[in-house]
Amino acid sequence: MVRRFEDARILMYSHDTFGLGHLRRCRAIAHALVEDYSGLQVLIISGATIAGAFDYRARVDFVKIPSVIKLRNGEYTSLDRHIDLHETLKMRQSIIRSTAETFKPDIFIVDKEPMGLRGEVEDTLTYLKMHGTRLVLGLREIMDAPHLLEEEWKRRDTMRKIEQFYDSIWVYGPPDFYDPLVGLDVPAAVRDRMNFVGFLQRSVPHDGLPDHKPEGDYILVTTGGGGDGAELIHNVIHAYQQDPSLKHDALVVLGPYMPAKQRNKLIRKGSRIPFIKIIEFDNRMEELVAGARGVVSMGGYNTYCEILSFDKPALIVPRLQPREEQLIRARRASELGLVDMLLPHEAEDPLRFAEALRALPQRAAPSRNKNGLRLEGLVHISETVGAWLDHRSKEHLSVVKQTS
Known part of the structure; x- marks a missing residue:
């Protein structure tokens, strides 16, 4: 009440x-x-x-x-x-x-x-x-x-x-x-x-606004604010380029703070791959996470909470500097069996990254391992x-x- x-x-x-x-x-x-x-x-x-x-x-x-x-x-x-x-x-x-x-x-x-x-x-x-x-x-x-x-x-x-x-x-x-x-x-x-x-x-807001998540199955790729997310998006695109068998639809959210030069370059590269859709920003990320079959992210705090809240399989590629926060969180969550993790240099290998992306939708949801889900x-x-x-x-x- x-x-x-x-x-x-x-x-x-x-x-x-x-x-x-x-x-x-x-x-x-x-x-x-x-x-x-x-x-x-x-x-x-x-x-x-x-x-x-x-x-x-x-x-x-x-x-x-x-x-x-x-x-x-x-x-x-x-x-x-x-x-x-x-x-x-x-x-x-x-x-x-x-x-x-x-x-x-x-x-x-x-x-x-x-x-x-x-x-x-x-x-x-x-x-x-x-x-x-x-x-x-x-x-x-x-x-x-x-x-x-x-x-x-x-x-x-x-x-x-x-x-x-x-x-x-x-x-x-x-x-x-x-x-x-x-x-x-x-x-x-x-x-x-x-x-x-x-x-x-986190929850999907019940504000009466129309549902705007994409139709069909997709994996969500998000960099949060995007200021240091260009490398992750580049590696996702590169994985799709190098492995033709990777055909999951991917919705990529660049983030509003990604520098314009990097943003424009990634949009051009991604437009050549039919399975990738790129948007710059969405103020209702909860809906996008809730509708995804899996989430690829750098593992910032809010995205991690959304992954747990909506019980989504996740692949985390953390940033390593200037703070090690994302790395520590990804390692701890991986130890508990809640997410999969690749280090940035591992994600630079397009075939290894493609294999991890391909396996993502079949990964067990975090709720299958109750650790840390409070x-x-x-x-x-x-x-x-x-x-x-x-x-x-x-x-x-x-x-x-x-x-x-």
């Missing part, structure tokens, strides 16, 4: 510099919360250039901050090359703080980057903590290789600041799949605030938020009674 909270507000922060993962994760959480609680409003602060290309449910909206893009070497630059990065970050920081002051959230949820991009939310965290807002850090179940994360966080004094600011830490995965802080020196106070909520289940994240988050808001309502009622 839907519960009602009068004028409850949640602010979410999604820095979004390279792909779509952060925004899509925030959006999934926001939609689940407003579905469970009427009267609740959720506002997402996002740096994604295409934040407006997605549909949002009633009582979910977004504030767009100037975009910063992450280069393949891990460095950042302003999307508008005419604006200095430092100026862009100052604008972002100012908008984030002003939004928090005006919106006055009961809960502030920060996705993945504890202090935001280059520390841009630290000022806002300080302000909201002084005003009694509950501060939540949401972490992917895998952040990066421990030695890389440790080096990055030590340089920024991140662990101390997490302990200083955050009331709760949500890990978006089950505890027996992976620990995002494994190998790090984690204070007991931080460990005590960690809650492994589980993977975030998709309880949205349910657990909703229960937690409901308990917090219920406590807030009782406190407010008590104050009203005392002053009346």
Whole structure:
């Protein structure tokens, strides 16, 4: 039964510099919360250039901050090359703080980057903590290789600041799949605030819009945002070129951040193969995953959740840099028998890749091996938020009674 909270507000922060993962994760959480609680409003602060290309449910909206893009070497630059990065970050920081002051959230949820991009939310965290807002850090179940994360966080004094600011830490995965802080020196106070909520289940939206997934059987090839996905798509096309017996229909989604030169080249190459259809972007990926016989991807967090949610055979070719997150996730899921995996250099062998693609639709679905299939994240988050808001309502009622 839907519960009602009068004028409850949640602010979410999604820095979004390279792909779509952060925004899509925030959006999934926001939609689940407003579905469970009427009267609740959720506002997402996002740096994604295409934040407006997605549909949002009633009582979910977004504030767009100037975009910063992450280069393949891990460095950042302003999307508008005419604006200095430092100026862009100052604008972002100012908008984030002003939004928090005006919106006055009961809960502030920060996705993945504890202090935001280059520390841009630290000022806002300080302000909201002084005003009694509950501060939540949401972490992917895998952040990066421990030695890389440790080096990055030590340089920024991140662990101390997490302990200083955050009331709760949500890990978006089950505890027996992976620990995002494994190998790090984690204070007991931080460990005590960690809650492994589980993977975030996805579903096909029931919004009354016409079904737009392709007819017939197809395997889906997706690179997420696509900024570093050209190599995977090239290898898929090459496999079809070199193995004429590979005749599965393939729907390829390039991703909106794939550079234009690479995108145009792949579209030309793919158009010569009758079994391949290429599109640039789809804002309803859940439908495409749900309709596929199998999924080929780089194994980012959201795609992995969709693979599990819709119980699809999957072949993962993870990226190896600048972060090792996808590699760690693919290896762990492969160990549990949930997916098949090829390393990038293995996928460069067209005949080996073709063999893996051919076998994909016959692969057992993840549900055949129950390990790691607890998709309880949205349910657990909703229960937690409901308990917090219920406590807030009782406190407010008590104050009203005392002053009346």
